[in-house]
Amino acid sequence: MTYLSQSDAEARHIRRSDYTSCTVAFIDCKKPGSHLKQNYSIIGPGVTSSTEQVINLPEPHGFNIGAAAMPTGITNNLHIHFTAEVFMVYDGEYTFRWGSNGENEFVARAGDILSLPTWIFRGFTNTGEGEGWVFTTLGGDNTGGVIFHPDIIREAAGFGLYLSKNNVLIDTGKGDPKPDENACISPMSSDDVARLRDYSPEEMRQRVVTTQDRDFRPAFIDMALEDCGAEIAPVIGYGLSQNRDHAAMILNPHGFSMEWLRLTPGQRVSAFELSDKMVIIPRDDGICVTMNDDEDVRVELGAWDTFSIPPQTVRAFENTGDTVVEALVIVSGDHQKRPRFASHVLEKAFAEGVALDAQGYVAAAHLIPNYGMVAE
Numbered sequence: 001m002t003y004l005s006q007s008d009a010e011a012r013h014i015r016r017s018d019y020t021s022c023t024v025a026f027i028d029c030k031k032p033g034s035h036l037k038q039n040y041s042i043i044g045p046g047v048t049s050s051t052e053q054v055i056n057l058p059e060p061h062g063f064n065i066g067a068a069a070m071p072t073g074i075t076n077n078l079h080i081h082f083t084a085e086v087f088m089v090y091d092g093e094y095t096f097r098w099g100s101n102g103e104n105e106f107v108a109r110a111g112d113i114l115s116l117p118t119w120i121f122r123g124f125t126n127t128g129e130g131e132g133w134v135f136t137t138l139g140g141d142n143t144g145g146v147i148f149h150p151d152i153i154r155e156a157a158g159f160g161l162y163l164s165k166n167n168v169l170i171d172t173g174k175g176d177p178k179p180d181e182n183a184c185i186s187p188m189s190s191d192d193v194a195r196l197r198d199y200s201p202e203e204m205r206q207r208v209v210t211t212q213d214r215d216f217r218p219a220f221i222d223m224a225l226e227d228c229g230a231e232i233a234p235v236i237g238y239g240l241s242q243n244r245d246h247a248a249m250i251l252n253p254h255g256f257s258m259e260w261l262r263l264t265p266g267q268r269v270s271a272f273e274l275s276d277k278m279v280i281i282p283r284d285d286g287i288c289v290t291m292n293d294d295e296d297v298r299v300e301l302g303a304w305d306t307f308s309i310p311p312q313t314v315r316a317f318e319n320t321g322d323t324v325v326e327a328l329v330i331v332s333g334d335h336q337k338r339p340r341f342a343s344h345v346l347e348k349a350f351a352e353g354v355a356l357d358a359q360g361y362v363a364a365a366h367l368i369p370n371y372g373m374v375a376e
Contacts, residue, residue: 001273002312004291009299012057014042014306019067020054027169028077028152030159036074038131040067042306043279046138047081047146049169057308061277062332063256064138065306069131078102078121078149080196084139084254086236087114087124088328090283090304092132098122100193101149104201111211111283113235113258114204115250120196121149133304135281137330139255150187209235209249216262219243221362222270222345224352230269230317232329233260238336240274240329244361253334261327263287263319271295271316272339274331278309281328286321293342301327314342336360 023029025039025048041048041055044064068076078097087096089108096106098120107127108114116122126132145167148156153163160172163185170176170184219232219241232241234248237257248259261280263269271293280289282301289307291297292314300320301307309315319325331337338360341349349355355365 001293001314002310004297004310004313006297009289009291009297012308012310013299013301014056014308016302016304018056020056021069022048022050022053024169024171025050025053026079026146027148027156027161027163029169030161030173031077031152031155033073034075034077036071037076038069040069042066043308044138044141045143046136047143047167049145049163049167051168056306059308060141061279061308062141063254063330064136064141064143065279065281065330066136066138068134068136070126071131072126072129075125076123077152078123079152080119080121080147081116081138082118082144084118084137084256085116085122086137086254086258087116088135088137088258088281089113090133090135092126092130093128094124094132094134095127096122096124098199098204100196104199104204106201106204106208108208108210113209115207115236115254117197117199117207120199121193135328137254137256137258147185147188150189150193153185153187207250213249214260215246216260217241217243217246219246219261220269220272220339221341221349221354221356223362224354225270225345225348227266227268228270230267231262233262235259235328237334239331240337240339242339242356242360242362244357244359244363255332255334257331257333257337259329261317261329263317263325265319265322265324268318269316270341270345271314272341272345273312273314274309274337274339275311276337277311277332278315279330280307280309280317281305281330282325283327284321284323284325286319286323286325287327288318288320290316290318 021038214233239257
């Protein structure tokens with residue numbers, strides 16, 4: 001078990017006001033219509049090409065958390081990723097495009113989540129009002145960088161921008177020497193572009209979880225206990241839910257799971273331990289996280305904050321506000337997660353007629369051989 005001090009916990013609490021934007025993160029930063037993009041690296045290095053990018057928490061998690069914001073009409077241009085890329089729209093309206101020339105589109109609004117396949121071109125434009133806000137999750141600690149569309153690489157050269165083969169942005173306008181052609185990433189050939197897989201809009205829709213698609217159900221062994229019964233809506237992979245009727249819409253390996261947690265006023269998730277790193281990103285104010293066996297460490301999360309919880313740390317969640325709150329929970333690994341609740345929680349649940357089966361799912365206690373109370 002990992003004990004977390006108050007100062008340790010505060011160091012892992014990245015407030016919305018702590019996020020620091022970079023406007024020169026990528027090779028398209030001077031392209032008209034893209035020059036006002038703001039890029040954020042919150043956890044892990046992400047895929048930024050700029051040495052000016054501020055990273056709030058560089059500690060490896062097995063995944064990266066970042067964000068993007070941009071004024072209406074500004075575009076993040078077509079590029080390829082080698083690991084999973086998931087967009088979580090928290091504010092505004094964004095039109096996502098994919099395909100060799102961005103010929104396919106999906107309009108996403110606040111609360112929608114999209115998982116884009118690897119090795120296809122993708123980009124997005126703010127088509128709503130205001131700057132909006134999109135969080136991103138990238139698979140792996142080393143994402144391998146990005147490949148921009150050949151048209152973008154050629155156009156960037158006209159602005160004195162080049163991308164070295166180790167994914168560092170070179171800006172001759174700032175005094176960087178013009179690099180040798182062999183030292184730079186070359187535009188993809190038309191043959192290589194033609195060999196990329198096509199995803200139809202129907203196929204891509206299977207990789208989108210909108211607010212209307214979410215399937216919230218009571219999720220934990222404490223669901224019958226007083227002030228408990230928190231709900232989860234799975235999004236990607238095998239997450240925390242102990243409800244065997246839960247199934248995520250997106251199941252291919254990402255290197256992490258993702259699900260929505262919903263708490264009504266006064267509702268809590270009882271203290272549990274987890275072997276994997278977890279990040280929670282609330283949409284709303286009002287979630288309090290307490291940690292350690294005696295819950296002596298307390299962190300109040302604001303809307304859009306990011307909070308990282310180390311493995312083997314006991315944690316509990318509570319809605320201390322007067323409205324329903326939602327938060328994204330991201331946990332490292334593609335495996336089924338196994339929350340370990342305290343023995344007194346399992347005993348109270350057993351008294352209410354429920355226990356965990358050998359797979360870690362909630363079941364009627366009288367149906368489990370020997371009335372076992374599985375802790376994992």
